[in-house]
Amino acid sequence: MAKATLVSLAESLGVSRQTISNVINAPHRVKPETRLRVEHAIAESGYRPSAAARQLRTRRSMNLGIRLMPVVDGINGSILDRFLHALTEAAQEDSYRLTLFSAATDDDEVRQYEELLNVSDLDGFVLTGTHHGDQRTAWLLENEIPFASFGRPWSDTEDPFSSLHPWVDVDGGAGTQQATGLLLDQGHTAIGFIGWPAGSGAGDDRRDGWRRALQAAGVFADQLDVAVNDGVPAGARAAESLIAAGATAVVCASDSLALGALSAFRSQHRAPATPNVIGFDDTPVAAAVGLSSIAQPIEEAARDIIRVLTHTLSGDADAGRPDKHLLLPPTLAQRVPHPLAGNGWLG
Amino acid sequence: MAKATLVSLAESLGVSRQTISNVINAPHRVKPETRLRVEHAIAESGYRPSAAARQLRTRRSMNLGIRLMPVVDGINGSILDRFLHALTEAAQEDSYRLTLFSAATDDDEVRQYEELLNVSDLDGFVLTGTHHGDQRTAWLLENEIPFASFGRPWSDTEDPFSSLHPWVDVDGGAGTQQATGLLLDQGHTAIGFIGWPAGSGAGDDRRDGWRRALQAAGVFADQLDVAVNDGVPAGARAAESLIAAGATAVVCASDSLALGALSAFRSQHRAPATPNVIGFDDTPVAAAVGLSSIAQPIEEAARDIIRVLTHTLSGDADAGRPDKHLLLPPTLAQRVPHPLAGNGWLG
Structure with missing residues (x-):
């Protein structure tokens, strides 16, 4: 015999699912003769309302x-x-x-x-x-x-x-620190950061990681830090200003910003052979365009x-x-x- | 006075949220004196368990x-x-x-x-x-x-x-029909289709739209129809075979397939000035790489x-x-x- 379910039980007894549920959860709502009949059928059928029983026992909604x-x-x-x-x-x-x-x-x-x-x-x-x-x-x-x-x-x-x-x-800060370190290893020293306005915990943390890496290398430059609201066009505009200020690479707080930054580097014909823009979140878009990105587990x-x-x-x-x-x-x-x-x- | 809530009521009465919920939903579980005290407080406070009341009235879980x-x-x-x-x-x-x-x-x-x-x-x-x-x-x-x-x-x-x-x-078929019509208007006649194996309703419907447009134009060619499982690499391989068979444009059942197809056309240096690959679902990736795509409302x-x-x-x-x-x-x-x-x- 197939495993009994609430639905098959209801069908074989000719009662509603609600009635069976009531017998289990609110027996006072059910007429005594119906209740006995359903309880008997439940016992016979091997029906196990396991999660429901657990819910009753623990008084939790799960x-x-x-x-x-x-x-x-x-x-x-x-x-x-x-x-x-x-x-x-x-x-x-x-x-x-x-x-x-x-x-x-x-x-x-x-x-x-x-x-x-x-x-x-x-x-x-x-x-x-x-x-x-x-x-x-x-x-x-x-x-x-x-x-x-x-x-x-x-x-x-x-x-x-x-x-x-x-x-x-x-640990987003550890991610941007590592990304900045990679760009330093590739010979970049004027590495910008495109992030969000100060105040968002995660955004500030990502900015801090970039700053730590540059300070450790002795090449930190305050003017290469740009804060904008998220989005591809904002990332492109921010990158244009960073390129004008001498940046040759950027780390970004999101892939949207990074996609804009990559576009800005390309339109300035300054895209080198090695990746010089690193995004955050390793999104499908990053994979589709070949953008390096920090991946969260x-x-x-x-x-x-x-x-x-x-x-x-x-x-x-x-x-x-x-x-x-x-x-x-x-x-x-x-x-x-x-x-x-x-x-x-x-x- | 601030609007009474279940939480504020529980706090002022020194009982748990569960007790108040029980008074409303399962009064038999509550000691009579507690029940009266809670019912009185509910009446006094103006607390309106509106959705809960609706749920009780309709016997629906919402x-x-x-x-x-x-x-x-x-x-x-x-x-x-x-x-x-x-x-x-x-x-x-x-x-x-x-x-x-x-x-x-x-x-x-x-x-x-x-x-x-x-x-x-x-x-x-x-x-x-x-x-x-x-x-x-x-x-x-x-x-x-x-x-x-x-x-x-x-x-x-x-x-x-x-x-x-x-x-x-x-109406996916109407979408692929329109997309194929656009490619016909641009002068393409060898227009391929990359879709999924027959049997998925939505996939078959999208293939039918492409076929209808080509048949109406009198240029339908059975060999330009390729069925593969979804994915970027599969789309690229399918497009390579279509290009070998003479296709100059393709309509795809998904943006993943279309992204692969676009890549195949590019690697063959056959990407014309006008879009010759059209995807389905207008995803963020399509927007990021400039891929035309059929958009669902x-x-x-x-x-x-x-x-x-x-x-x-x-x-x-x-x-x-x-x-x-x-x-x-x-x-x-x-x-x-x-x-x-x-x-x-x-x-």
Whole structure:
């Protein structure tokens, strides 16, 4: 006999799925004779409402909320989408599901937390894009709602490794430091940085890595640091100003900026044989045009986040507890920009 | 006084959120004196568990399930991610949330339906990637589970417009027909097609559009039709064989295939001034390299899917009912491939 399911049980008994669910979850709602009949059939059939039973036992919804960040451009968006895929799979392996919501602002995200806790009684949240003065983490901590963030807490005064909440992050500064080191090794000394306006934790961290590498080599030049909002055209304009200031290579805080920078170098006929533009996030676009880029171990980060969060939720003793603050190292994907002719795209 | 929330209520009463939730959803679980105290506080505070109340009244979970399709490559994946964003936003506007799950196969997807219906009692599902002999739609129809699909039912015998379930799709064949027409207008006559092996509904439909345009122009040639699995290298190899067979232009079933084809034309130094390769899905990679591509109105499709599905769920009378089978027209994004120098990337 095929394994009994809620659907097959309902069919064979001539009752609705809701009735069977009620017998398991809210038996008072079901007429006693129906209840006995269903309970008997459940026992006979070998039907195992395992996750449902676990949910009842633990009083947990087995659902985690995550805000789907707005699409800024399709280039950088791919990194968050890979994260979401890996997070869904890791959560599911541990019997958790993700509930998606959208929010226009952090304020709105907090309102959504309240709404979701009211309506669905979610067990916890996964946050992305932590930043200085993040009101979302403050609210969740204050209300004692379990959560973990992809992104460390950014504070000028507190050590992120003594944070009250679990987080997983990638050491972006180590990535830009390594990328800058590669360009130094290739003989560049006037190496610019194109990043975002100061204040975003991750952006500042990436800028710091570039600065550290240049300072260690004794070639740091303040005027080769440009801050713009993300995007391909902004990256091109920033690179044009850096080229005018004498830069022969650039490290960028994103692949969108880097794609613009590569275009600017090419339009100035200054593209050397070795890669002189390095992006961040190793997106499909970087692979398609042969752009070197710093790669985040995004699938590993997602699995770690689910691990530290579900550990918190399961309330296990501290023995065997995973480290709840994890800073993962990035890697550098090195490529050569594709010439007009040739099939270098096929990497 | 600030609007009362479940969290503020719990705090002022010194009880857990779960207790308040139980008073509303499962009062039998709560000690009578606590229950009275909480009910009194709810009445006093003006706390409105509106969505929760709606959920109770309608016996609906206000949650829709959707499988997050596996990432095949980051190029084509972007279209499904845009779809997911738009779907989340449209669902939320109507007080629905999306519950994500992953599945390796269609079989596994059906098992996940059962699990999700057992545990979370989801109200319905959104399906993507419908195909010939789709067991998922068959199972959902048989078990009378509400759903809508992004993708029409593919059948050789039945009219999709008389389908029992709501669906929204994009007229891919009209897109490839238009793209082929553009290449004909530019003077090409040996126009190849690079698509997927026969059997995928959407892929066959795209091939049919190309064939229709060539047949209408009296220049159809069977040997210029190549079927391969998706991917950039496969697209390049297919284009090489088409070039050897005399093709001067190609229409492709995806941007991954088209990127490979563009590379093959370039490596053969046969890239003319006008675009001779047209892809499908207008991905960020297509924009980055200047590839013309057929664009799906993906946000509109997502909104329509939520509209037809929630209409089914709300059980409104047929009066004012939206058309539940919608075939949307695509558009053609025309671009010129970027030369080595120049800032054409900044489109």
